[in-house]
Amino acid sequence: MPRTLDPELRRALAARIRYYNEMGIYDFYRRPSSEHAGEVAGSIAVDEQEANILEHILQPGEEMSPRKATAVARPIAVDENMFGAIALKPEQSVSDPVKALKIIREDLGDCTRCVLHKQGRKQIVFGVGNPKAELMFVGEGPGADEDAQGEPFVGRAGQLLNNMIKAMGLQREDVYIANVVKCRPPGNRTPEPDECDTCSPFLMRQIAAIKPKVVVALGATAAKNLLAMNSSLGELRGRFYDFKPAGVRSSDSSWPGARLAVTYHPAYLLRDPRQKGETWKDLQMVMKYLGIEPPKKAAE
Numbered sequence: 428m429p430r431t432l433d434p435e436l437r438r439a440l441a442a443r444i445r446y447y448n449e450m451g452i453y454d455f456y457r458r459p460s461s462e463h464a465g466e467v468a469g470s471i472a473v474d475e476q477e478a479n480i481l482e483h484i485l486q487p488g489e490e491m492s493p494r495k496a497t498a499v500a501r502p503i504a505v506d507e508n509m510f511g512a513i514a515l516k517p518e519q520s521v522s523d524p525v526k527a528l529k530i531i532r533e534d535l536g537d538c539t540r541c542v543l544h545k546q547g548r549k550q551i552v553f554g555v556g557n558p559k560a561e562l563m564f565v566g567e568g569p570g571a572d573e574d575a576q577g578e579p580f581v582g583r584a585g586q587l588l589n590n591m592i593k594a595m596g597l598q599r600e601d602v603y604i605a606n607v608v609k610c611r612p613p614g615n616r617t618p619e620p621d622e623c624d625t626c627s628p629f630l631m632r633q634i635a636a637i638k639p640k641v642v643v644a645l646g647a648t649a650a651k652n653l654l655a656m657n658s659s660l661g662e663l664r665g666r667f668y669d670f671k672p673a674g675v676r677s678s679d680s681s682w683p684g685a686r687l688a689v690t691y692h693p694a695y696l697l698r699d700p701r702q703k704g705e706t707w708k709d710l711q712m713v714m715k716y717l718g719i720e721p722p723k724k725a726a727e
């Protein structure tokens with residue numbers, strides 16, 4: 428399989444997948460060489476070239492297609508090996524999210540998959556919180572405090588996130604918190620796209636194991652990587668997106684997927700507190716969906 432694709436072709440196919448997703452179609456199968464016989468309702472046939480590109484797009488470490496998370500759940504017709512990159516992951520054979528997260532962590536191991544492993548990280552920051560959380564927060568990557576303690580959002584931004592969670596009437600232990608990349612980028616720089624693409628499949632597997640009702644993307648890096656959309660944070664905020672990580676079958680009745688909301692990163696709010704009101708609006712949208720009544724003090 429070629430490792431380099433024509434960017435135009437890739438973009439065109441990605442746009443097509445997004446279009447189908449918007450129509451509620453998530454399953455694709457390779458078109459039989461002779462005609463349309465055997466097409467499956469609710470799915471889309473793709474030709475040989477497109478199938479190969481899809482296969483390529485879904486390789487971990489490659490650029491994520493728009494709504495890659497939901498773009499191709501699993502081939503539902505013909506060759507089971509056709510989309511090898513989305514074969515069932517080992518944790519998908521267990522129903523207990525605690526065990527599933529353990530399997531994912533073991534699979535991650537002492538990861539050296541991207542350059543961040545040799546750029547001064549002290550440890551991998553996997554994620555923390557309730558493995559059965561209804562609400563999950565996803566940030567960008569660990570900072571110095573997180574790198575030192577091995578836990579996401581423990582520095583000043585973490586304290587602000589804790590306050591945001593409390594304002595919602597929840598405790599930090601009620602939610603699950605993770606990042607797009609699990610190793611600290613040097614100097615707290617924004618992680619590079621290839622680093623995000625290499626690491627984020629593990630985040631996707633965590634989300635699929637936890638099966639939250641809502642995922643909140645904190646900041647542009649998290650939003651763009653989860654949604655694979657290149658819009659500004661301002662454009663992405665203020666609405667829910669349907670979200671289902673790659674590898675989760677669209678026919679999986681145990682989890683319909685999550686709703687995804689986008690808001691400001693707490694570190695940004697520390698620099699520009701004027702956006703706290705807008706952030707609170709985003710969180711209120713989440714609370715309404717989850718049926719959470721805010722504590723009286725927070726609602727004032």
Ligand code: SF4
Nearest residue numbers: 538541544609610626
């Ligand atoms: S950031 Fe992720 S992919 Fe890169 S080395 Fe760390 S754990 Fe591995």
